[in-house]
Amino acid sequence: MAGRRALKAVLIDLSGTLHIEDTAVPGAQEALSRLRQASVAVKFVTNTTKESRRNLLERLQRLNFDLQEKEIFTSLSAARSLLEQKQHRPLLLVEDGALEDFTGIDTSEPNAVVVGLAPDHFNYQTLNTAFRMILDGAPLIAIHKARYYKRKDGLALGPGPFVTGLEYATDRKATVVGKPEETFFAQALSDLGCSPSEAVMIGDDARDDVGGAQSAGMLGILVRTGKYRDGDEGKIDPPPHLTCDSFPDAVEHILQNLL
């Protein structure tokens, strides 16, 4: 077995890993407490685009998870900083609940299109508007390109399919700011003072969580909750460092093997 890595940070996905909608994964709260007792930094990274950081924090606290707002890093945070950098005025195709994270950004006479998870906006009319803007030169920014996610009533299309469709329609490429982009993971670790090789990611999405993290130089642990489907671990190369039943098992593995 390879020598132990000096683990300094653990990145934890939220939806599908710590909770599914308004239900916590059994034993997750306690597992998080155990993890915090070890000397590792913890960050909660998510592509969730429907909710602001404040909303996420409130929901997790209602489910008895112990965390602070500054430990949450979302792809919305990543998108906002890109908009500020380039001084774009965005057409925001994001859920109402997420708009809060864009307060202060000028959205008049938009010259960029930002696509998040926004079923209400993915209608024919709005997509046509976005399409014509992009064709005329507006950059397309994708908060992430998840294929689908798990809702209480089954699987549902994520923003990825719509971004792909717009890319095809306009023959342009979107700038993706969320998982599994390497910059997302690098940005998430930047204020923790550690390199990717000193960090591990735990998530339920083989490609976006584990694959993305491993491409960025981290270890990846795949959990069989949330959107996980049988055989997902075989869909990425290299395969996950570990595939286990749920978050508490992942924490157990870290405490016993990686510290």
Added chain:
Amino acid sequence: MRSGLSAMADTGWPGCARSLKGVILDLCGVLYDSGEGDGVAIRGSIEAVRRLKESDLQLRFCTNETQATREKFVAKLQRLGFDICVSEVFPPAPAAVAVLKERGLRPHLLVHDGLLPEFDSVDKTSPNCVIVGDAAENFSYQNLNEAFRVLIGLEKPVLFSLGQGRYYKETDGLKLDVGVYMKALEYACDLKAEVIGKPSPTFFQTVLNDMGLQPHEALMIGDDLLNDVGGAQHCGMRGVQVRTGKYRPSDEKHPTVTADGTVDDLAQAVELILNQRRN
């Protein structure tokens, strides 16, 4: 090098018109622009079709029209003044029905309401495939999600796309076409769709068979560089692009497809063709 009198070496446009035996026309963007009501005939196109019919060239219409049945949209074109009949027109839906029957498939349909009658004879219970057409307003998140769920729930998912166009022109601007939603579902389900309609070579071959012609004896005229012109060239036909419909100036500098010729509109194309054949 060309010999003085023989026209054998004339392979370029418009010289190639001399050895043509048939012309295949796209409909939307060549004959007419769609929009409110019946849409609008493109200037000179009605006369151009009439002139082609009076010539010794065979004529067919090859379209990816999937918002209405053959009977309905041919009737619309007749109302606009075009001399055209159902047997001359080749749209994707009938070809799709044939494929379903051949392969014993039952479809979940994500298509325009106007196209549904084309599938009346088809068993749609317990779908084992999805067909996506130019559904326009029916491309709601909910409908797409339904189609996605059918596919993701199948052990062997099969997705048919009636064409793969990126956009088309209506009187009030450019609009997203079926190809965009095909790509969306391909991405979501990690599969590849089978295209029925232009630019599928099988589709063009059906038209050529009906005309009894070899590819090099036919010319395709369309507004879509990739699906009309590129698709036709891929089969061995010549392809000419018109500057009406969804044409954009950047089409004339495309990295992979170069039209054999680019003309202002169908009227100009037909003028050039018939001039060549007069001499």
